[in-house]
Amino acid sequence: MRKHIMAGMIALMAIVSCEKFLDHLPDNRAEVDTEMEIQKILVSAYPSTAYILLSEFMSDNVDDYGSTNPYYDRFVYQVFNWQDVTESDNESPERLWTAHYSAIAHANQALRAIEQIGGATTDNLKMAKGEALLCRAYNHFMLVNIFCMHYNSATSQTDLGIPYVEEPEENLVVKYPRGTVAEVYEKIERDLEEGLPLVGDTYYTVPKYHFNEKAAYAFATRFYLYYEKWEEAVKCADKCLGSAPEGMLRDWAHQATMTQEIGAITEHYIDATLNSNLLLMTAYSKVGLAFNNYYMYSRYSHGAYLASHETCLAENVFGGTPSNDYYMTPKVYAGTNIDRVIFWKLPYLFEYTDPVAGIGYYRTVYPALTSDECLLNRAEALIMLERNDEAIRDLNMWMHNIYKTDSDLTALKIRRFYNSINYSTWDKSTVKKHLNPAFAIDKESSYQEALIQCVLGFRRIETLLQGLRWFDVKRYGIEIERRVMNADGEPDHTTGKLLKDDPRRAVQIPRKAIDAGMEANPR
Secondary structure, X not given: OHXXXXXXXXXXXXXXXXXXXXXXXXXXXXOOOOHHHHXXXXXXXXXXXOOHHHHHHHOOOOEEOOXXXXXXXXXHHHHHOOOOOOOOXXXXXXXXXXXXXXXXXXHHHHHHHHHHOOOOOOHHHHHHHHHHHHHHHHHHHHHHHHHOOOOOOOOXXXXXOOOOOOOOOOOOOOOXXXXXXXXXXXXXXXXXXXXXXXXXXXXXXXXXXXXXXXXXXXXXXXXXXXXXXXXXXXXXXXXXXXXXXXXXXXXXXXXXXXXOOHHHXXXXXXXXXXXXXXXXXXXXXXXXXXXXXXXOOOOEEOOHHXXXXXXXXXXXXXXXXXXXXXXXXXXXXXXXXXXXXXXXXXXXXXXXXXXXXXXXXXXXXXXEEEHHHHHHHHHHHHHHOOOHHHHHHHHHHHHHHHEOOOOOOOHHHHHHHHHXXXXXXOOOOOOOOOXXXXXXXXXXXXXXXXXXXXXXXXXXXXXXXXXXXXXXXXXXXOOEEEEEEOOOXXXXXXXXXXXXXXXXXXXXXXXXXXXXXXXXXXX
16 A cells, blocks of 8 residues: 555656746746646646645644754754744745745646647646646645735735746746735635636546545635635535535544554545545655654654643543544653654655665655535634534534544533633643634634634644644634643743744745845744
């Protein structure tokens, strides 16, 4: 199975040179003038570098287990402490920037080629155009959410955006304006609106590695949720999830019956045949080591304290005993230089470039979009629309799918639970954080706030160690205090704080872009 996945990865990914940047052409202007060649170039319209490690280590899902732990490097130290990254790494901001703009360049080349052969006149060309537009939108969406402040209607008309590139470049050196976050979101929406009706499933050999129809609507759901367009988010989620969403969710109960071996479970987690996996991506990444039972980066870990106070093993609205009642029990690793609690998720894969010398690239496969996340995104949008009964229905559906309980959530139960616990502090953690979004929500201890706390907590567990928590931290202005744990794994002291409007929430753009004249993020 592992060999099969690696072979598929190599076939699906076009390797982008690390030297290529936003001002470099993607492929020496290869001639693309047939349907088949257009489809082939779209294989490279997906980023070859993942955001997961960067955004997870910036979030509140990790603690510092002390400088005596030798398993870290300067790169992850800078990321954890929200510093501007100066270290070279395959998952650095520079590589993310390069990989996403390279993918955008391939999407633009496909769109240009479709125009040059007479437009999207066949079903396959229509689907190819839809895929190219979705890829262009998705790559810009990830860039703007990593390198900019989060969208909000109050400041995004002036907040620095990222260049929205819409044409294949004819020149090697092009200076792009950054524009604003609002302008980037407007262009993403335009590409989405044009691309969604065109996307289909029939011309792909492996649909789950492309923007198939359900994946496209799941992405649109996330986009409109971040864009504060709650009605549109619900409509897109309805199209993704259909009339029987229960059958689309990850089958945690079945996974619990499998042989409990990390390789088997992680390979199953990213299985393209699973209904829950809507869009799979491959990437150069160490996440399969950093977020599994290895020592890599164990100085910064989702450890037992975090798990038992804030996430998967904490007292929760579920009731019951969290350590025993998940269908898939969280895995606890403890010992010298390791304190880590995880769900087995993303595989560690290695691509040898020289088997004799034992050198090559770390790789992984990850579900970039899932039906489970889409369900929780719909629940949040429904809460914002005050369609609370429908939101609670979705929250119950997610809870019963992952957790063994015969009870149902009710409005009263949710509000009582969250009002019964204190807000989390650095030394006394709970599952409830102070929320400071730019958009309006009801006051603390209100019914709406309790529902939002619930959906954020559920999504934190659902996406644990997959990088998406960071975007909720940005969206809701959740403040983070960096804490160092003592020898007993308990909070000892703090080393810094990320405030709700801290400019470091926008990752600094690469030094090369700044040196080329692009305006840097404020610091």
